[in-house]
Amino acid sequence: MRIHLSALGCRLNEAELEQWATAFTGAGDQITTSPDDADVMVMNTCAVTREAVRKSRQKLQRLQRDNPAAKLVVSGCYSELAPASDMAELGVDLVVPNTQKDKLVALTREAFAQPDMPQAATIPATTALFNRNRHRAFIKIQDGCRYRCTFCIVTVARGAERSRTVEDIVNEVRRLESEDVKEIVLTGVHVGGYGSDLDIDLDGLVKALLEQTGIPRIRFASVEPWDLSPGFLDLFENPRVQPHMHLPLQSGSDTVLRRMARRCKTESFNELTQSLRAAVPNFNVTTDIIAGFPGETEDEWNDSMAFIGTQGFGHIHAFTYSEREGTKAATLSDSVPMAVRQERSRQLHELAETLKHAQLQRSIGDTADVLWERGREVTSEDGITLWRHQGYTPNYQRVITLSSTDLANQILPVKLLSIDNGKLMGEIVSQ
Ligand code: SF4
The missing domain is CATH 2.40.50 (OB fold (Dihydrolipoamide Acetyltransferase, E2P))
Structure with missing residues (x-):
């Protein structure tokens, strides 16, 4: 994780910052001087005078405004004394009491580090990827999933696919439009399965939204890279449909994908990304990858990395595999040692940075x-x-x-x- 640290008030607060910086770095995190590119912003607050309280609040507001997507962790005297409602209003995600300051790094990592697998391929990446704000709204279009990927618990917990009616979704979007929302993000557990229980599919829904609402920008959140109809690509001819898709690949090795019971293999994934980029140049494809799935051999990992390297991802959400009770994957023998999983995850982060930089570079001049x-x-x-x-x-x-x-x-x-x-x-x- 990238961590931004700041403090107000006494020397002790400053000194604690130093300790936290050392501990975060030791745990493999990176300290960043700018809040803009932080995943987590930690602030040590002060309440010694009324002015100190005002400044603490002001600083928290500024952090929140500078990077609303980052998690905000607060400790120190102001957070100790302020009511919980103030913390909620300031967008604070975690308050660490003064008595637990020595555990702040562990508590923060426990809450927000991402060594863990997603609950499903879809939902967590969406929340991490898309920055919520007043002008962007998430619309849940369906729930449930008909598949049984072996690492996924959500399919067990959420049951069969159920879609909201087009009319219901259109009405919600019209209401948001009247509140000056400019962009909607269509979300669900298996977005590509939209309409499997109604007489319509995802294309039909998007066409209805284009025809029946004036919302300027429509995005897809996370969409499994299958079940997309042939007409799906044509949607991007309309500039209101934004040329970005988060397509969870999970592994670039076909044998691992088989053990995961994924419906998409590398060849069809590659065909999909090629077609998207043929439809819209510089189409941004982002993804989720799990490092260290049970049985993943060195050769499979190398194949996976080689394939991932060809896909020009603008962002990779990298997960270190962790067993989740209730899933089939948790019963598979041949688990990969944790140190190997973590090393693969580190390599993946490095590749992700390189691919992201290349993608940004391609945009320069546009x-x-x-x-x-x-x-x-x-x-x-x-x-x-x-x-x-x-x-x-x-x-x-x-x-x-x-x-x-x-x-x-x-x-x-x-x-x-x-x-x-x-x-x-x-x-x-x-x-
Ligand atoms: S497609 Fe697989 S990962 Fe996605 S929700 Fe369904 S079972 Fe889970």
């Missing part, structure tokens, strides 16, 4: 429409006040820009100029 999120005022070196905004391109790449006006909730084109700390930097194109 102009893209970005939905700008709430910004903050900053003062430039020559004393001018500017707005610093982040937003996402249609293919879900994060862009930062500086503007002389507030761009919040507008979709405006930006020229993509450079990469800084894993993010694109851009300049608004004057209209």
Whole structure:
């Protein structure tokens, strides 16, 4: 994980920051000076005076605004004294009491590190991947899954597929539109199975949304890379359907995929990604991969890495395999030693960074429409006040820009100029 640490108040608070930094680094995490690219932001607060309380609150608000996707962990005297409702209002994900400060790193890692497998291929990656905000809403279109992937517990817990009616979904989207939401993300356990219990499929739903609502941007969350109808690709001809899909591959080795009971093998996955990119250049494909599935041999792992390396993923959600009671995989013999799983996961993170950088690099020089999120005022070196905004391109790449006006909730084109700390930097194109 990438961790951003900050403190207010006494020397002790500062010193604790040092200790935490050492412990996080020792556990394999990375300390980042900027909140923008953090997965977790930790703040040591202070309440010695009313001013210290005000500053602690202000700092928490700023952190939340700078990177709403990151987890916010708070400790120190203000978080100790403030009511739980204040913490909720400030978007705090975890409060570590002063008496447990020496366990802050362990508690944070327990809560947010991702050595664990997803509950299903779909839901957790969605929440981790998509940044929620006032202008983006998640629409649950179905529940349940007809398949039995051997690592997945959700299919057992959530039962058969049940889809919401088109009318119901259209009404919800119209309501969100009237509240100025600009982008919807269609989610579910098995999104590609939408409509299996009704007389319609996912294409039909998206076409209805395009015809019956004016919502400017429609995205898919996580979609299993099968059960997509031949007409599915044509949806992307409409620029309101955003050219990004999170397609959980799970492994790049066909023999591992068989043991996982996945319905997609590498060849058909490759065909799908090729077709998506033929339909829309620079189509962003992101994925989930599990490292160290039971029985995964060195050769299978190497094959898997080689295949993953050919897929140009914009992001890989890497999971270290962990046994989950109630799944078939947990009963498989031949488990991979934990140290090997972790080493494979480390290699996967490295490959993910390389692929992501290449994907960002391919975007340099392009102009893209970005939905700008709430910004903050900053003062430039020559004393001018500017707005610093982040937003996402249609293919879900994060862009930062500086503007002389507030761009919040507008979709405006930006020229993509450079990469800084894993993010694109851009300049608004004057209209
Ligand atoms: S397709 Fe597999 S991983 Fe996805 S929800 Fe169904 S059983 Fe779980």
